Amino acid sequence: MSKILYFLVLVTLVASCKDAVSDTAIVHESRWEDVTDSLPGKIRVDAKAQTILNDWLEYNALEKSFDKIYTSEYIEDFELVMDELVENQKKMEMGEYPKKFDIQQIKGRQKVFKTYILKTKGDLEYRQNPKESMLQMITAFNDLRNQFNVVINNTLPDELLANEEN
Secondary structure (H helix, E strand, O other): OOHHHHHHHHHHHHHHHHHHHHHHHHHHHHHHHHHHHHHOOOOOOHHHHHHHHHHOHHHHHHHHHHHHHHOOHHHHHHHHHHHHHHHHHHHHHHHHHOOHHHHHHHHHHHHHHHHHHHHHHHHHHHHOOOOOHHHHHHHHHHHHHHHHHHHOOOOOOOOHHHOOOO
């Protein structure tokens, strides 16, 4: 009798553990899909700015890495994308800027973008919800792209901008 009771307890224990693990995995995956589906898109860059950006290899690598955010299916994929973004951002920061974009306004926007990349990476490392920092990072990237448009469409003479103290 005690052998039958022991066997039933063992079977119940194994069956209950197996179901709980699969439920957790499904919830984790569905939550990540909800996060990536609700992300805002990239803003469009002006055609004049795009012609300059097409020749900037470091920026193109960064943009390709950034586009992978929207296609990452699992949080582990997103962690790899974040590592790639950090590396490509460092290369862009250390690389040579196109003459038209070698100004403090662009470099300042890039530093803000770097800050939010590192904040998102930190949220992932400490197993916190990265949604808010992802939204901030995407906003910072869109601000960088918008700054390219502002620089290209600027109608002020260069002498006025060169004398600016900021």
